[in-house]
Amino acid sequence: xxxxxxxxxxxxxxxxxxxxxxxxxxxxxxxxxxxxxxxxxxxxxxxxxxxxxxxxxxxxxxxxxxxxxxxxxxxxxxxxxxxxxxxxxxxxxxxxxxxxxxxxxxxxxxxxxxxxxxxxxxxxxxx
Amino acid sequence: xxxxxxxxxxxxxxxxxxxxxxxxxxxxxxxxxxxxxxxxxxxxxxxxxxxxxxxxxxxxxxxxxxxxxxxxxxxxxxxxxxxxxxxxxxxxxxxxxxxxxxxxxxxxxxxxxxxxxxxxxxxxxxxxxxxxxxxx
Ligand code: HEM
Numbered sequence: 001x002x003x004x005x006x007x008x009x010x011x012x013x014x015x016x017x018x019x020x021x022x023x024x025x026x027x028x029x030x031x032x033x034x035x036x037x038x039x040x041x042x043x044x045x046x047x048x049x050x051x052x053x054x055x056x057x058x059x060x061x062x063x064x065x066x067x068x069x070x071x072x073x074x075x076x077x078x079x080x081x082x083x084x085x086x087x088x089x090x091x092x093x094x095x096x097x098x099x100x101x102x103x104x105x106x107x108x109x110x111x112x113x114x115x116x117x118x119x120x121x122x123x124x125x126x127x
Numbered sequence: 128x129x130x131x132x133x134x135x136x137x138x139x140x141x142x143x144x145x146x147x148x149x150x151x152x153x154x155x156x157x158x159x160x161x162x163x164x165x166x167x168x169x170x171x172x173x174x175x176x177x178x179x180x181x182x183x184x185x186x187x188x189x190x191x192x193x194x195x196x197x198x199x200x201x202x203x204x205x206x207x208x209x210x211x212x213x214x215x216x217x218x219x220x221x222x223x224x225x226x227x228x229x230x231x232x233x234x235x236x237x238x239x240x241x242x243x244x245x246x247x248x249x250x251x252x253x254x255x256x257x258x259x260x261x262x263x
Contacts, residue, residue: 028227031220038217042210042255049263053187060183080170087167112173119177119184126184 023082030079037072044069061123073116081109158219158241165216172209210255215248 013020044065048056059065084105092098150156175197182193196202222240225231231240 028224031224035217035221038213042213046255046259046262049259053183053190056183056190060180076173080166080173083166084170087163108170112177115177116180119180122184 023085026078027082030075030082033071033075034079037068037075040068041072057123060120063124066120066124069120070117073113073120077109077113081105084109155237155241158244162216162219162223165212165219168209168212169216172212175205175209207252207256211248211252214251214255215244218244218247218251 044059048059051059060069085102088098088101088105092101178193179197182190197206222231222244225240231237
């Protein structure tokens with residue numbers, strides 16, 4: 001006990017994932033956020049049906065839509081990464097394959113998030 | 128891993144808790160599995176969203192080509208399935224959020240919620256596509 005750790009820091013994050021309730025909480029936070037965001041996304045797609053390329057870019061590139069689309073991407077990507085992590089932890093048991101899958105999961109989420117974000121930003125700023 | 132001395136503790140086959148296949152399938156259980164399947168399907172399907180956004184950012188020629196694929200009968204079939212997965216997972220997720228408050232966990236109520244989720248997801252999906260065909 002000869003250290004400067006507070007009693008609180010000694011007992012936090014002792015679960016198997018070492019991250020306390022963050023996982024559960026962020027899954028819920030993004031689940032709630034996803035509801036209006038996914039509905040916005042679907043309504044957007046419907047309103048764009050049959051539009052030509054210029055109209056689509058004009059819509060996706062407008063500041064408000066662009067910001068909302070970035071929120072859709074951000075929330076969904078965090079949510080799906082946490083969700084897939086649980087699925088992997090349930091089915092992949094060997095330590096090495098599990099870590100490899102968890103890494104791929106993170107790479108996939110970052111890939112989806114950043115490629116979408118760059119595409120959206122290009123339509124806003126790229127002229 | 129915890130340190131186990133194999134001499135002191137011989138490893139032998141230990142009883143395992145029973146897994147899915149020993150239970151009679153129940154509607155609520157199928158819906159729980161379906162929430163996971165739709166979540167995983169939505170996960171993979173984000174690649175379609177990425178593809179569409181990249182196509183829009185790339186320019187009209189490529190965008191029209193990709194739109195042609197999405198608009199084909201096969202593309203529409205996939206997108207219809209994706210819509211259903213999204214609606215089902217969204218309603219199933221809302222069910223989870225209700226449960227997180229500790230409510231609606233009684234057997235009859237949970238069964239009612241499960242039925243409402245399935246009916247709601249089919250209803251919303253059809254509504255979206257009917258509006259879609261009316262608009263586009
Ligand atoms: C539309 C609104 C959404 C809501 C309300 C929602 C809600 C939820 C909730 C509450 C969970 C946790 C379930 C549990 O603890 O067993 C969950 C899991 C999950 N979600 Fe979502 N979600 C939504 C959208 C999405 C989207 C768009 C994706 C993927 C792109 C996604 C992927 C996943 C995955 C992979 C899981 C893990 C499934 C499991 O562990 O069985 N969700 N979702």
